[in-house]
Amino acid sequence: MTSLRTFQTEIDEISHREVAKQRAHALAERAKLEKDAKKTTKTHARKESTEAPDASKPLVKEPITAPAAPGSGDAVMSDIDEQLQSLLLSRLPANLETARNLIASLLTRNFGEYVFRIGSHPPHARLFTGQPAAEEDTWIGTARTAKELDIIIQETTTVVDEVGGKTSILFDSRTDHPRAALLLRLPPPDVASTPEVRCAVVGNVDSGKSTTLGVLTRGQLDDGRGRARVSLFRHKHEIETGRTSSVGMEILGFGPTGKPILPPTAHSNDPEVIRREKMGWEEISIQASKIISFSDLAGHERYLKTTLYGLTSGSPSCVILIVGGNAGLIGMSKEHLAIALALGVPVVVCITKIDMTPPNILAKTVEQVSKILRSPGCRKTPVFVKSIESAVAVAQSFGKERLAPVFQTSNVTGEGLDFLRTFLNLLPASESDSEKFLTDQPLEYSINEVYSVPYVGTVVDGILNSGTVKTGDAVLFGPDSNGNFHSSVIKSIERKRARVPSAEAGQCVSFALKRVRRTDVRKGMVLVHKTETPPKAVRQFEGQVLILYHNTTLQRNYQAMLHCGAVRQTVRIVSMDHPQGILRTGDRATVTFEFISHPEFIKEGMKLLFREGKTKGLGVITRLL
DSSP states (O other), X not given: OOOHHHHHHHHHHHHHHHHHHHHHHHHHHHHHHHHHHHHHSOHHHHHHHHHHHHHHHHHHHHHHHTTHHHHSOHHHHHHHHHHHHXXXXXXXXXXXXXXXXXXXXXXXXTTTEEEEEEEOBOOHHHHHHTOOOOTTSOOBSOOOOHHHHHHHHHHHHHHHHHHTOEEEEEEXXXXXXXXXXXXXXXXXXXXXXXXXXXXXXXXSTTSSHHHHHHHHHHOOOOOSSSGGGGGGOOSHHHHHHOOOOSOEEEEEEEOTTSOEEOOTTTTOOOXXXXXXXXXXXXXXXXXXXXXXXXXEOOOSGGGHHXXXXXXXXXXXXXXXXXXXXXXXXXXXXXXXXXXXXXXXXXXXXXXXXXTTSOHHHHHHHHHHHHXXXXXXXXXXXXXXXXXXXXXXXXXXXXXXXXXXXXXXXXXXXXXXXXXXXXXXXXXXXXXXXXXXXXXXXXXXXXEEEEEEETTTEEEEEEEEEESEEETTOEEEEEOOTTSOOEEEEEEEEEETTEEESEEETTOEEEEEEXXXXXXXXXXXXXXXXXXXXXXXXXXXXXXXXXXXXXSSOBOTTOEEEEEEXXXXXXXXXXXXXXXXXXXXXXXXXXXXXXXXXXXXXXXXXXXXXXXXXXXXXXXXXXXXX
């Protein structure tokens, strides 16, 4: 029997190998086209074309070097911080000029933000366990006096202002070891280049998902009866039952100083004023230097299909698992955690309702969460965030190490919400994942939602998986029920309801399509640039799968709902390479699937999840047939 851990490692390797192969193929095709173009041009044009590659070389190298700073270990980060501190303390004009150039380079590489740590900091092992650092511990960095700290903060603020950025103090401790952390942030020139972090919010029914989001995004604390969540609901039956049944979208903006952008009526107690005076997405987007996009997913078992679609199609950077302090990790919470782990998405746990939970019950919940996160199936290290310093440290290490931050919050008293906001503010942008989203590849855009807007026409919403696009580009969308692609033109592009001229890989944008009927487009379709050879739609494909759970056996002609990116359709098992011809829980096999209703656009290396009732399977596409 194959373990889930081994299988996940293998499918990750297959996925990376296929993506690298596709990337190399696309680069070879582009090089070939450039070579052909050079041959046909005249002498003068040839000179220009030979100069062009030299000018574009840094652009090709940029994605490789850009993630170096966020992806490096503590040593590299502290070396840069040490260098900056020495330069700023000297106060010499030449050194300040060097510091200015270094800060400008760091801000450019890290999507316009950098966390500058000053002084000696406690080791992460101590900080993450919540134990006070002992004297014999090895502190990271050079110790600074309170006076030196003041000089560095003052000089940093001046230098960052000259670059055009803003400085804000995340924390400043003047006890035994004086230390501080500053957030250096460069306001984006427009909405099109604002960094975005996508978070999917999951958890069991009545754990407080919508209420937590309502408090985070509106700034108004809850009354203990769910007042904060009402403005998030999209349907009448959701308001009546208090249960989310659709994928709700909410955004939280952070300004250049790191403060959350909240409505001016955030401190009002009148529910009518709160509901009426909420800020529009466009208003938030214009003011924000960073946007956190939340997908409020359904907790009820009846809406699991919707929740699964939100997790697979939304490409979230992290999953926020909401656990009710009074109930613990029960029911669908475990199901959602299992799905997040299967998809390889980092998990953040948020224990809510700590104001109404008796201490002994809360202690049991905390123990249960720790036990499940440390179990062989999860292999995560729980980090209980109880200070701004630990929130800053865990946000810097999140995603690179197997950490699972745990926040204990109350939506009624507001306890713990500042730590959660600080953590979200410092998370790396979703589009900074250069392995997942490739800007130097041909355009590929997944359609997650379709709307018909009066006086505009058909509007599609989704994520740019690769490439770049601008208004007026000719595109192909499909495949339709026959596997064909149809042409259209992008009339306009919107990001977070604000008009933008262009978009690039990793961004979540909406397109208005020219001369396209609403009925011609469906969820799961893709948009690609118009070429002579349209992409091929697939009816049958082969994949390596692991059966996570099935109460009896799986055999030929078995049907299940497949989730693969934005694709959601029933598939049939055509054949399998298992010697007995049947699959049970824990079995692994190479299976040939066939789409039931119409062909879809899928690629080798894409991860897939299939389910039917309580049956669940995980896998990766290995071959298109």
